[in-house]
Amino acid sequence: EIVMTQSPDTLSVSPGGSATLSCRASQSVSTNLAWYQQKPGQAPRLLIYGASTRATGIPARFRGGASGTEFTLTISSLQSEDFAVYYCLQYHNWWTFGQGTKVEI
Amino acid sequence: EVQLVESGGVVVQPGGSLRLSCAASGFTFDDYAMHWVRQAPGKGLEWISFISWDGGSTYYADSVTGRFTISRDNSKNSLFLQMTSLKPEDTALYYCAKDSVYMDVWGKGTTVTVSS
Numbered sequence: 661e662i663v664m665t666q667s668p669d670t671l672s673v674s675p676g677g678s679a680t681l682s683c684r685a686s687q688s689v690s691t692n693l694a695w696y697q698q699k700p701g702q703a704p705r706l707l708i709y710g711a712s713t714r715a716t717g718i719p720a721r722f723r724g725g726a727s728g729t730e731f732t733l734t735i736s737s738l739q740s741e742d743f744a745v746y747y748c749l750q751y752h753n754w755w756t757f758g759q760g761t762k763v764e765i
Numbered sequence: 766e767v768q769l770v771e772s773g774g775v776v777v778q779p780g781g782s783l784r785l786s787c788a789a790s791g792f793t794f795d796d797y798a799m800h801w802v803r804q805a806p807g808k809g810l811e812w813i814s815f816i817s818w819d820g821g822s823t824y825y826a827d828s829v830t831g832r833f834t835i836s837r838d839n840s841k842n843s844l845f846l847q848m849t850s851l852k853p854e855d856t857a858l859y860y861c862a863k864d865s866v867y868m869d870v871w872g873k874g875t876t877v878t879v880s881s
Contacts (some may be wrong), residue, residue, distance in 0.1 A: 694867040696810075703860060703871040713816065715869070747810055751867045754824065755800070755812040 662686055662750050666758035673763060678736045681761045683748035685729040692752035695733045696726055698760075699744045707746075708733065735763070767791040767870045769861050774875030781851050785875055785878045787844040787861030793837035795819070798864035801846050803857040804874070811857075814846065815864070829855075 663686040673679045683693070690709035696704035706715040708724035711731055721739075726730040735742055743765055748758040773785040787799070801814040813837040815824040823835050834847040844861050856879045862868035 689881050692866070698810075703873050704868075705871075706867070709865075709867050709869075749810075749812075749867060755867075757810040757812065759778070760809045 662689060662753050662756050664748055664750055664756050664758035666746075666748060666761045668761060669759070670762045670764060672765070673738050675738055675740060675765065677738050679738060679742075679763050681733040681735075681763070683731040683733070683758050685731070685750055685752075687751040688729060689752035691726055692750060693726065693731050694749045694751065695722075696747045697742075697744045698747065699741075704747065718723075723726065734752055738763075747749065767863065767865065767873070769783045769870060769872030771859060771861050771872045771875035774859060774877045776878045776880060777851055778881050779851060779853060779879055781879070783851065783877060784848045785846040785848065785859055785861075787846075787872060787878070789842045789844065789861075789863070792863070794842040797836065799835075799844045800843075800862045800864055800868055801833075801835060802862055802868065803855075803873075804860070805854075805857045809859075816844070848877070851877075853879050855879050 665684045693711045697709040698704045711726040712714045712724040721736045723734045745760045745762045747760050768790045770788045798817045813826045817836045832850045836845045858874040860874045861872050863870040
C-alpha cells in the first residue's frame with residue numbers, strides 16, 4: 661500500500677499571504693496525484709490532478725508541483741474562502757489519501 | 766449539471782446491514798466508473814470501493830473486504846453499497862464519487878452511524 665504523508669497538519673496563514681502544503685508518497689506515484697479542498701460541512705472539491713493541472717474553474721492562485729515523490733500545493737494571495745482542509749490523493753496504485761492539512765487564519 | 770445524491774444512511778446496530786444508494790444525473794452514467802469514499806467524524810478521507818463502468822471489476826479497501834459489496838444499475842443511473850457485519854468503526858459520512866482515474870465529482874454524502 662502506498663502511504664501518503666501530508667505536512668504540516670495545520671498551517672496558520674494571514675489573508676493575502678501564501679501557503680505551501682506538502683505531500684510525500686512512500687513510493688513512486690509518477691504524477692498520479694490530485695489535491696482536494698474540503699470546507700466544513702461540504703464534500704471535497706477537486707483542485708488539481710496530474711500533480712499540476714488545475715481542474716475546471718479553479719483559480720490560478722492554486723498551483724501544484726512535483727519533485728520525485730514530493731508534491732506541493734501552493735496557494736498564493738490567500739482569500740477567506742481558501743481557509744479549509746486540503747487532501748492529496750494518489751491514484752497510481754489503487755487510491756490513497758493523505759491525512760489532510762488544515763489551513764487556518 | 767453533474768450531480769450525485771447519496772441516500773440510505775441511518776443508525777444501525779453493530780452486526781447489522783445497510784444498503785446505500787447514489788443517484789447520478791447530468792452525465793452518461795454508464796461511461797464512468799464510480800467510487801465510494803468515507804469520512805469518520807472529525808477524520809480524513811478513506812477510499813473504500815471502486816466499480817468499473819459495466820460492473821465487471823470491483824475493488825475494496827482491506828477495511829471493508831468481505832463485508833461490503835459495491836454494485837450498480839446503469840439502467841437506473843444508480844450506484845449501491847451493500848454493507849454487512851457493520852462495526853462501530855464503520856460510522857462515517859459516505860460519499861459516492863465519479864471516476865476520472867481520480868475522483869472528480871462528489872456527492873454531499875449520507876451518514877451511517879453504527880451504535881447500540
